[in-house]
Amino acid sequence: MGIRVQVQAQDFDPLELQRQLEGDDAGAVVTFTGYVKAGTDAVTAIELEHYPGMTERSIEAIAREAVERWSLKSVGVVHRIGRLDTGAQIVWVGASALHRGEAFSGCEFVMDYLKTRAPFWKKEFGQFGEHWVEARDSDQQRAGRW
Amino acid sequence: MINVVFFARVREALGTDGLQMAAPEAPDLDTLLSTLRQRGEPWASVLAEANLLHAVNHEVVHGNTVLNDGDEVAFYPPVTGG
Numbered sequence: 001m002g003i004r005v006q007v008q009a010q011d012f013d014p015l016e017l018q019r020q021l022e023g024d025d026a027g028a029v030v031t032f033t034g035y036v037k038a039g040t041d042a043v044t045a046i047e048l049e050h051y052p053g054m055t056e057r058s059i060e061a062i063a064r065e066a067v068e069r070w071s072l073k074s075v076g077v078v079h080r081i082g083r084l085d086t087g088a089q090i091v092w093v094g095a096s097a098l099h100r101g102e103a104f105s106g107c108e109f110v111m112d113y114l115k116t117r118a119p120f121w122k123k124e125f126g127q128f129g130e131h132w133v134e135a136r137d138s139d140q141q142r143a144g145r146w
Numbered sequence: 147m148i149n150v151v152f153f154a155r156v157r158e159a160l161g162t163d164g165l166q167m168a169a170p171e172a173p174d175l176d177t178l179l180s181t182l183r184q185r186g187e188p189w190a191s192v193l194a195e196a197n198l199l200h201a202v203n204h205e206v207v208h209g210n211t212v213l214n215d216g217d218e219v220a221f222y223p224p225v226t227g228g
Contacts, residue, residue, distance in 0.1 A: 079227065120227025121226055
């Protein structure tokens with residue numbers, strides 16, 4: 001399949017996305033699905049803004065880097081935008097490789113970089129009103145491991 | 147023309163999602179930034195924030211860079227996707 005990046009408002013089916021990664025003599029497929037969480041602030045919904053054009057381009061660059069570093073067979077990324085309620089699927093990353101080690105690393109690498117490099121911004125809504133999510137140092141540290 | 151776009155908290159604080167500047171007025175990123183900061187508040191403080199990020203034609207840039215007619219410059223806060 002190679003590299004496939006989708007930025008979209010609509011929901012997605014993780015099983016269908018995983019099937020797209022199968023084949024190519026991949027011995028391992030690792031996938032990650034992220035959800036909108038309520039957290040300690042009791043968030044009820046979020047709104048995701050992005051930079052059309054740059055978003056897709058930066059994710060494709062991240063995915064290409066992952067393919068090269070871990071000899072991945074395929075990488076798939078789906079990131080949703082717009083308003084999403086708590087519990088909704090927000091992001092999906094899948095990586096396939098000959099062995100599980102490469103697939104695990106590739107998937108986590110792409111996810112860490114989505115958190116720190118791709119131009120998305122989250123605003124949270126709840127009893128508190130609304131606020132922009134602040135970038136977390138822990139996300140930067142995780143991305144810095146690679 | 148140079149197309150200037152703003153995102154997220156920066157967009158809301160400035161009250162606009164973008165503007166255009168004549169290319170001769172913005173030969174490089176530093177000049178463009180200082181011209182916009184001279185508009186007074188909130189421009190002066192929002193565009194002086196330490197964590198403000200810049201991209202030119204969809205590529206993140208650090209430090210000053212030459213701008214050309216038709217370029218798109220983006221200003222935005224640290225990203226929070228995933």
